[in-house]
Every structure is written in C-alpha cells, then in structure tokens.
Amino acid sequence: MTPRQQRMTMVAAIVAGVSIAAWLGMLAFKENVMFFFNPTEVAAGKAPEGQRFRIGGMVANGSVQKTAGTLDIQFLVTDFKHTVPVTYSGILPDLFREGQGVVAHGRMQGATFVADEILAKHDEKYMPPEVSDALKDNPPPPDVTPPPSSTGT
C-alpha cells in the first residue's frame, strides 16, 4: 500500500470506530436515561407503565409506616396536590424523614411505586432541583391542608 492509501485506511478505520461508538452511545443513552415525574404527573398517568423512572416530592407528614423488625417501609410522596404511595425494602439514607424532600428510583406496580433506591443527600438544606421545581407552584403549606389545585401541570 502506498502511504496515501495507508492514511486513508487509517482515517476510514477511525471514522468507522467513532461511528460505532456514537451509535452504541445513542443506544445506551436511550435505554438508560431515566425520566422524572412528580406525583401529579404520576396521578395523571403520564408515567410509563413498567419502566423505571424517578419520582420526587415531599415525604408526607405522618405517612411513614415501618414493619417492625424488618427493612420494609411504606410512605406517601406528595406535591401537595396528589400523593403516591411508595414501598421500599432496604437501608434508608440517613437524612430520610417526614417533611423532607425525597427522590426515589423504581417502577409503578398498580397504583403503588415500588422503589429500588432512595436517594441519599447529605445536607439538610439541600433540595434536589427537580423536587424544588415540583413544589414551586405549591410551596409547602404550614399545615397539612393541601391547597386547592388551581392549574393543571
């Protein structure tokens, strides 16, 4: 092969390699990207059936139920318009408590969100951006009475 042909072969190989990498990248991206929904969107049926997604909001006051002696827990995630029941079995992040923001990963099973991961945030002041957005229209009221829902999301 002449040097020119060699160079062209190399360029062709590189282009092919990069294209394959980009294609695989797109595939992996489409499969592994996770969308975020707030309880109102979940209640409206916008969340995909059987697919993993993230849900975020506040842990409703007085909603946490633990089964004594096991790792099982149930609670309600709320954006003060709608609530979604969540079940989880496993170790909770240290900052998980009622009245705090929470993000959970998992799927819907019927009307219940079955979480496989509850996100750990190590700062009490910290609120995940999605959660504060989800709550923006409805700032947490001082009491537990949900405000009348004025606009749809």
Added chain:
Amino acid sequence: MIPELGHFALILAMVLAASQAVFGIVGAARGDLRWQAAVRPAAAGQFVLISVAIGALLHAFVNFDFSVVYVASNSNSALPTFYRVAALWGAHEGSLLLWVWILAGWTLAVALASRNLPVTFASRVLGVLGLVSFAFLLFTLATSNPFERIFPAPADGRDLNPVLQDPALAIHPPLLYMGYVGLSVAFAFACAAMLEGKLDQVWARWTRPWTTMAWAFLSVGIALGSWWAYYELGWGGYWFWDPVENASFMPWLVGTALIHSLAATDKRGLFKSWTLLLAILGFSLSLLGTFLVRSGVLTSVHSFAADPTRGLFILAFLIVIIGGALTLYAWRAPLLKSPAGFEPTAREAFLLYNNILLVCAAAMVLVGTLAPLIADAMGQPPLSVGAPFYDALFPILMLPLMALVAIGIHAAWKRGQLGQSRLRILGGFAAAAVAGLVLVYAGYGPGKWMTPLGVVLGVWIIVSSLFDPIDRLRRRLTLPRGVVGMTLAHVGLGLAVIAVATVESYTVERDAALAPGETLVLGRYAYRFDDIQRIEGPNYEAERATITVLRDGIPTAVLTPERRFYWVQRQTLTEAGIANRWNKDLFAALSSQLGEGRWSVRAQMRPLINYIWLGAGLMALGGILAASDRRYRVRAAATAPDPATQAGAEPA
C-alpha cells in the same frame, strides 16, 4: 483585625495578578524587557499575599473567631484542631481561596523554573497564569469573600459538615486542586505557544513535566475521593458516576490523552495542534467542573448550596477564557505543521489511537453529565443519566484501549516494527490469558462477560510493560526515571483494570435486619451481630456495633461500624466497619434501629477493591518519577533536539 488583613492581602494579590497579566502579555507583545522584568516579582508577591490571606483565615479557624461568617458556618468549639484546619476548604469560599493559593503556588514554581526559557515565552506563560489568577481572585472577592464579618458574633459555630470530618477527605480537595489547577500551567504554555506562533519539540519538552505532575496530583485526588466515598458515603460503592465525580474524571481522561500526545510532540514533533487543543480542553473541563460544583445546577452529593450569581460568573469566565483560547487556536493553529509521517503500527499511531479513545470516553462522560442540563434548557421533561449508561459504554471504549496499550508498548517510533516483538506480544498475551483465566475461573467462578476479558487485559498490560525495563537491566543499560515512571504507571493501570473487573463481578452484598446474636451468611463468611453500645466522641455520640466475621465457622475479623449523630448539625452519619485482607475487603455498615431490637445492617465482601486505589497510586507515583527525569532539567534551549537518534530508544 487579622481577617481584615487577610481580605486586604487578597485585594492586593488581585492587583498584582492583573499587573502580572498585563506586564507579561503586553510586555512580551511590545518586546519591552523592563515590563517583562516585573512579571516574576509580581508572581512571587502574589504568592506571598495569598499565603497571608490563607494564614489569616487559618488563624481565625484555629482561634475560634466566630465573628467571621465563614468560620462560624464551618467550625465549632468542639471541633478537633485537625478538622479546624481542614475546615478552611470545607465549603465554597475557603475552597476558592485554596484554589487561588494553589494557582499562585504553581505560578511561583513556573516563575522560578522558567529562568532558562526565552524571556518573551516565559513572560507570556506567566501572563496567562496571571490572567487566570486575576479572574479567580475577582470571583472570590466579588461573590465569595471568606473574610466577611458578622455582628454580633455567634457564641458558637455551626460546625463543619460531618461528612467532611474524615482524614482522607481533609486532604482530598488540596490534592485534587493541585491537579485541576496544575492543568492551567499546560493551558498557559499552550496559549504562550500560540501567541508566539511557534511550537517545536523543545516546547513540548518544557510542557511535559508540568502536565505530568498535574496529572499525577489529579490521579491521587480522584483516587482519594473514591476511597472516601467507599468507606464514608457510598455504603460500599467506589464510583457512582455522580456529576461531580465526572467533573474530575473528564479532565483526567483528557489529561491522560494530553501527556501521551505531548510524548509524540516531544519525540517526533507530531500532533502539534492536537496537543494544543487537548491542553485547552483539559483546562476548560477543569473550569466546567468548577462551574458544575459551584453553581448547583446538577443534582449531586457534592453540590454546595445553589447560587445563580456564582454560576453565572464562572460561566462568563468559561466563555471568555475558553472562547479566547479557542479563537487564538483557530487563528494560529494552521501555522503549525507536523512534518513527519509514520506507519499505522508505529508508536505514534498507538498514541493517536489512545488519544481518540480517551477523548471519546471524555465526550461520553460529558454527554451523560450535561444531558439533564441540555434537556432542561430545551424544555424537555427532567431526566437523569445514571450509572447504567456509563457502565454500558465505558468498557466498550476502555477494553480496546487496554489491548492497544498492551500492544503499543512494544511499538517503535516511526516504523512500528511490531514483527520484531511478535514473540513478546504473543507470549505475553498467552501468559496473561492463562494467568487471567485461571484467576477468574479457578479463583472466583463465572461472572459478567467483561470480567475475564478485563482481567486478562490487565495482566497483559502488566506483563507487556515489564519487558522493556527487564531488558534494559539485563543489557546493563541505564534505567532513566522516565522509563521507570512509565512502567509503574502502566502496571498501576493494569492492576486497577484487574481490580475493577473483579469487583464488578464478585462483590457479594446483603442487607438484613439483625438482632444481637443473629447471623447473616455471605458465601463462606458469616457476619455475627454481637452487640451494640453507645459511645461518645468529641462532637458526636454514636452507636457502635460489634460484628464478628467468621470464615468457615472460625472468627477472622471484628468489624465495628458506627452510626454517629453530630450534635451541632443534628446530622446522622454512617461510619463503615472494614477489615482489609490482601485479596478482599470485609465491609459492614450499620443503619437505623428497626424496632423489636433489630438493626438494619449492610454486609459486603469486595474482592481486590484496594487494588483500584493502589493502581491509581502507582500511576501517580509513576507520573511524579517521569516528571523528575533528568532530560527535562537539561538546558533544553541550548541544544537542538535530535529525534532521529532517539527514536525507539527512549520512553514515550
């Protein structure tokens, strides 16, 4: 009084940085030697002044001066002295101060070491560094002054974030910043070369040791962060593809590409404009990392409190500095020609493949990290890209790279002459395949498909990199530090690859609700929950569990995981109990009380995990050795380079 002194010193330092930039860049453009003579004193003065500022803040921390807002927010009278010092960089303002101090340190080092360089070139390098320093000092003073006072002073401070009260984390930021900021030196050298319109092999030889040092620091910094996340934060994971981890990993990937591309520029005068581009990219990604951490635009465990002004400032800074450098690049890069050709199996070619794969990997991480931001900007529903994305793609890019490393080590410059090394390549591969497959299948049993591949490639890299130094020793040739460093770094890489591949397949993990006396079985190991006690630390109280690990029924380790409650910040933190074995870690973490006398416990067994950090440490050590090679200290300007005679005989 003393905090004001620090504040004042910081303002003076900013003025000096501005004059350093003007005297350096404009002075060199005008050819004014008197202007340029002011650059080095300015750099030295700046270092002294920022040191005064650091000293002032340290003084405030050590002496409990809670009238300083930053001290009051990040310290407490019960905090031990060691952490009062480390608290200096425990939050945004102080870590910026640390950043500018380290930048001033690098600048001073360049000022001292550049006396052999041509005057205009050295002035330009220092001028660009002055510009960067000016921007960061302006940022610090305008948006994040660490010396701000509060009146009346609170009686006690709000304490350092408990997550940061840990020895590894105390030294993690300084080391990481040494790496981040060190990349600004490579950036400054690149800008100076573009301003000169000239880039030769001598330039590459000046730039290489600085870049390699910065890369080595970055490696250690990242490894320490990962190690800390493992035992403190992550419930046993070592890498989470968290946006801020990614922010440090991208410059590392590009930096790795840069040190290899610089090798080709140094030895063969090749890839000149590519090297420049990588130097610009590396520093841009460092800045981007800063932007991501400071602005809180992404959800991350590291996010400091979100502050849009700060984010905007850094974004503007990013655009000015990077846009400026890229404009300069577009203007000047076409002037640079890389004359020599090479064959597709030559060492240059392998370095090129290495660069392509590393930059692709960095691009992939960038896409994953920024996707949530881009989706948000385009009005798409919020999305997140989690570990599965990276776990699927990263090996696809890295496994071929590992094979290329193992082969490329044998290639000679210009003409690959791989035929001559055929026996070494095939023999090495055969040895690695046998050793790797035996390790995997006899030692651990079947796992993910990538594991045997990763282990074999890792062993192959180690075997391949040992041929050359052993050969040199047998022929009684000298063993320059460059060769030793390169070998160490590649052995470290091989170890890390083997370790990651093994950990990914053979980690055993279980969560359980245990009462004292109960046992959790993990393969051949049994974790027996013996009892739980209350203990008290300087600024926290804790529950400490005693867990005995039995191997085939015989006690082999006692783990004491804790669950700490820090009084001041009212925060609960988990402190894992870990026993290191030469080939595995036994890990236990204690979580909340579940009622009925039970506690939630996570038990893990992770094989070879320590070799990930050992490998990273070897890479860094290799980098430091290579950077201290004698050939970089020879008066480079005095002699013309002679690539032809060096070809093949010298390390890359």
